[in-house]
Amino acid sequence: MKPLTETVPFFSQWETSDMTLDVLAEGAEAALRRDPLWRGSGAETLDEYAVWAANICxxxxxxxxxxxxxxxVPTIELARQCTRYGGYVVNEGSIKGLIYAPFVSFVKEAFGLRAEVMTNIAVSDIPAILSRSRFFIASVSSWIRWPEREPPSKGGHLVLVTSASDEAFRFHNPSGHIRATQANAELAPADFDRFFANRGIAVTI
Incomplete structure (x- = not known):
């Protein structure tokens, strides 16, 4: 495990990070219209923020x-740039993405990052991936915020894995609902595996 002294800043996908339970209860568009910090997202309007914020993990x-x-860089500004590369497909208010291959091109050209799409990988492969790459963006179930529960399916949400070993995985969850499930959340590999969809993106800065 990399020590916590190597701090990776945490950011929620909502500007007010404790809004997750409201989003789950009311739906993203209804709840996020009350976010007093929405302008920090880079959105031009509250409507734009309310639509995008649920899709930008x-x-x-x-x-x-x-x-x-x-x-x-504000999240919705990043989303706009990524959309121009094809990382999101926007059609009449619906948003499809993140699409991995265009994202890799986007981060390479816009920010000089090295990124690689990885599929059909096991949880046991992630420590080795992180020995070569600084980060791993993992596709997981959003239910990973409730590690005691069994998810209905795997995938559909992204978390940033910052370190991994045979004992524990540490990650930042953009839609964690309490502090313990947001920054530096930790799960045993077997528990992480219950949510992991066996794909993601390795990234090195």
């Missing part, structure tokens, strides 16, 4: 990666 992960080297 990947951009929150990227924001954290960039912040590690001192760059702070």
């Amino acid at each position: 990947g951009m929150a992960c990227l924001k954290m990666i960039l912040a590690t080297r001192g760059e702070i």
Whole structure:
């Protein structure tokens, strides 16, 4: 495990990070219209923020990666840029993405990051991946915020894995609902595996 002294900044996918339970209870668009910090997202309007914020876990992960080297870029500004590369497909208010291959091109060209799409990988492969790459953006179930529960499916959400060993995985969850499930959340590999969809993106700054 990398020591916590190697701090990776945490950012939620919502500007007010404790809104997750409201989002789950009311739906993202309804709840996020009450977010007093929404302008920090880079959205031009509250409507734009309310639509995008539920779909930018990947951009929150990227924001954290960039912040590690001192760059702070608003999440929705990142989403706009990524969309121009094809990383998101926007159609009449619906948003499809994150699409991995265009994201890799985007971060390479826009920020000089090295990134690689990885599929059909086991949880046991992730420590070795992190020995070669600084971060791993992992596809997991959003239910990873409740590690005591069994998820209905795997995938559909992204978290930023910052370190991994045979004993524990440490990660930042952009939609964690309490502090313990947001920054530096930890799970045993077997527990992480219950949520992991066996794919992700390795990134090096």
